[in-house]
Amino acid sequence: MITLLRNARIFTADDEQPWAEVLAYKDDKLIYVGKDEPRTEGEEVRTIDLEGRFVLPGFIDSHIHPAAVAMSSWHIPMPMFENVRDLLSYVKDYGDKHPKEEVPFLYFEYYLTNLFGAEGPTKELLDTAISDRPCLCQDFGDHMHWVNSKMLELMEVDASTPDPVPGLEMFVRDQDGNPTGWVKEMAWFHFADKMYEKIGWTPPIEVTEPAMKRVLDFFKSKGITALFDGVIESEEQMRVLKNLDDRGELKVYYDGAVRFWSYQDLPGKIELLRHYQKQYGTKHIKVQTMKLFLDGTNESGNGAYLEPHVSDPEGKNYGEIKMEQEELKNCFLLCNDEKLDVHLHIVGDRAFRTGWQAVAAAKKEAALQGKEWGSQIVFAHCELVAADDMGKPAELGIAVNWSCHWSGGYFGDEAKRFIGEEKWNNMYQFNPMIRFGAQVAFSSDVITDYELNRANPFFGIQVANTRIDPQFPLDEGLYPGGMRPPENARIPLETLLKGYTAAGARQLHWQTIMGSLTPGKLANFCIVSENPLEADPAKVKDIDFGAVVFEGEVIYGEL
Template identity: 40%
Template sequence: MKNYLIKNAKVWTADEQRPWADCIVIKGKRIDYVGPYNEKLAEDDVDEVDAGGKLIIPAFLDSHTHIVSAAKTLWCLLLEQREYQSIDEIMEIVKEYALEYPKEEVPYIYAYSCPTHLMDAEYADRYFMDKYVSDRPVLLCDMNFHRCLLNSKMLELMEIDETVPYDPSTSCNYERFEGNVPNGIVEERAFEFRHDIDKMYEKLNWEPPSEADPETLAPILERFTDYGVCGILDGFTESEDVFAGLRELKNQGRLNHYYHGMPLMNNFSDLEETIRTAKEWHDKYADDYIYVDTIKYFLDGTNELGTGAVIEPFVHDPHNYGKMNMSEDQLTIVFERLNQENINIQIHLVGDRAFRASLNAVEHARKNENEKGRAFSIRVTLLHCELTHPDDRRRAAELGVYINFTPAWAGGFFGDGAKQYLGEKRYNSMYAFNEMIESGAVVNYSSDIVDEEGLPLANPVLGIQIGHTRTDPQRPGQIREPASECISVENLMRGYTINNALGMGFADKTGSLTPGKMANLCILSDNIFECKPEDISKIKADIVIFEGKTVKGAL
């Protein structure tokens, strides 16, 4: 492995002690020096590289994305991203697909992604689905994996009928007609979380292509490398098999990322089992590239479906405050128990009531643990935080809670369906993070992509442009309110680098260009701090270095 001295550069380090430099020295896998250039540096055994004044930054990190979900969509019926007039139009496409591919060839049709608002049609149920395809199981999934429609054959093969209880306390459910009969609408992919789909696969004597196969994972990971991303935290690890696939890529010298995996806790009663799973995965798979020290939990649903937990009721239903899948007291117990096991937690939440309850539970857990003589030291990360009450925004910093957000949503690309539930005023208060940042909270950023088609959104420079302008490049001139919540480029850069490293638990290893850390860095095609805001997304990672090895471009 060569040693490099890169000079004549603009080095943004993300290190508050020395934010800027003009030279960086890499020896082996690590950064040896960052600072002003002097000729004595060249006396060492280094290859000198003139950067031509280009910007060098720490390699980006993505602290909430779904690589296995993205790999899964490589084999499904992927619907074109275009304007559809009705769900009937989409199901005609599914029907044509079924006619082209008989059930002997395609025993299960998994169609993705349907615009969520089209799935709100009153007639869109299992019997509507049956009219188009009834000879095999069919699943129609929305664009964010939160709502699905199933036909009767799929419900039958999974043994979901009126005898299966409905739990009104959770947003993860099979919805019902009168008499507890499943209507084909499924929230939060209950069939996967409860493993019902495994019964279907067994009856079909068929399994979908493995998303954990190295050759399936590799092209997804290569796209992240192309964007200058060197570390990924999976939204949750859908299959333990993914670790074997990643390890095989590592053995082949093709894994150029740190992977942070975590098991999903389905409900409060699963706490101890989830703790055991996290420990088992850590003991079996954790190494220099793979991390397992965190669990995931969905506290509420989505604002677009009216299942977020809100402080004020939804505008169309004065008695509906959304759904929260765990009480504040239960959440406090979870935090205390995880703190005792030194296991971190990431919590999906979108509503202001869920946000407040999480902060309250952290506050209670800290107090209870301190009274027992234990420091509260785990990382609690609140994901999405789409709607937050102003009274709660400074509490994240006070409580040491990490905040994670997907800046690409701030331009209006996602979330329009929430307006019918939240109303204009609350809708125009969403995605408010500047007060959290100013108060000292660690706010970090992610792509939260869930499919192969969405991979362009995994490019951090696109997230930075949208987070900074609150405008989607595909809808120029349309600023998503409130315009005052445009985030500075520097804060976004910190969020995608050092703050992500802090939230992922390896800031001692990466996230800033600091001597002693791993040499993970990008040389960009343009200076992100100086170019026009509308041109940020055009910037490329010309050269990407991972642990001292050039994995894109050439020095």
């Protein structure tokens, strides 16, 4: 049977036919998109008058962490305190109300990184609030952790303990090499099993079907019909996804990434990726990408910069880069040989420059060897980019990915103390890259249950369009209207809609089957309550999803 939707305002994301009024699909495919109703003689047709409602392609979140969200439901949400005294009081009060017999390990999220100096918080400070059991506070950037003395003791981490990944996953130390209590990335996790064994408790971090389904149900309700998972957390995650798909319950196209740390460990990680492909690949599930963190976060000062920290009196601290150009080039070459894509976490301007220079060198070397280039290199975040480098993604075929809901005040102005006022005022600039012709896709990069609500694409679209975060606006006394400067960095709504649909499909090599409402592609689309292009810019996030259709099946709402 053909389903025909008429009298609609249809945003197709197809440049050859940007707008339509009629859409028809049969089974899982679109068979007609246009202005007039098609001829359907001899076919059974169900016709639905949408009465002018807005239709757009299913959203593609091209950088998110569904398993990490599913694993984080046991974390303790913490208000965003603006001083250490109130934070410690909250932590202590929670511990007093929930004894260690009830909560053996306290995991709080989040604290503002700029509450502390460049050396970070100390275990002794956290001990004043909680000392009878392990306690961890996660920073707002999701890359730094503050732990107490009891946690270090139970993990058996001391001055003699080597860092898991020097320069990346590491314990900040004092002059004598003793851990201070500030931990970069997931260094603590490598020693967590010792702690869990001693306290006789393990947190519920398994990726279970109920936990994953809860996250996927949220995606359905917000029109997300395809996604890229920034890091596959475990084999159990893949098993859960395949089981759901085998039963017809997945209802999303999934692309996942395997993380690597160096050229040395890359072959082994590629082997793991091949295992995932063989064991868990389906029509809806693929694993095609290697993931690398090239630097850290601007809020913690461990991004990689072209100029030293403004707060460094000696002018020697340029942040941290995890891999230099030559090694990165070799990683790109190996992945191209393996017909795999590479997705890089990049926040600092030096990391961005090192990245594009490595891409250029790799493509040149491959050409000299007579090899075709097929690997899609993706630079995620790109928060700080030198003006001279803005044209490089278009020139070199590098795809760019931006997490829209970061565009306002989500991370505050914490990065200023490292990069200075001028550079901070020019962060999150994507319009110049787009004008040069770069492929820029949009995403949420949501990683915990705490922020899952921000994975709503319309929430991200609103923030990227206005540069104002409705949940975390900047201080209006310093930034008029709470808007993050500069105003010319606001991304146009139509660009955002295409970036969340067509550009995401191109990034993930799905452009022939999704990303636009084009005959022959999948019937993946949303019917929403309001035209976002005409809505109040401050209320785009409130647009309701009346129906979400996946492969011709209504998976949320009703037609």
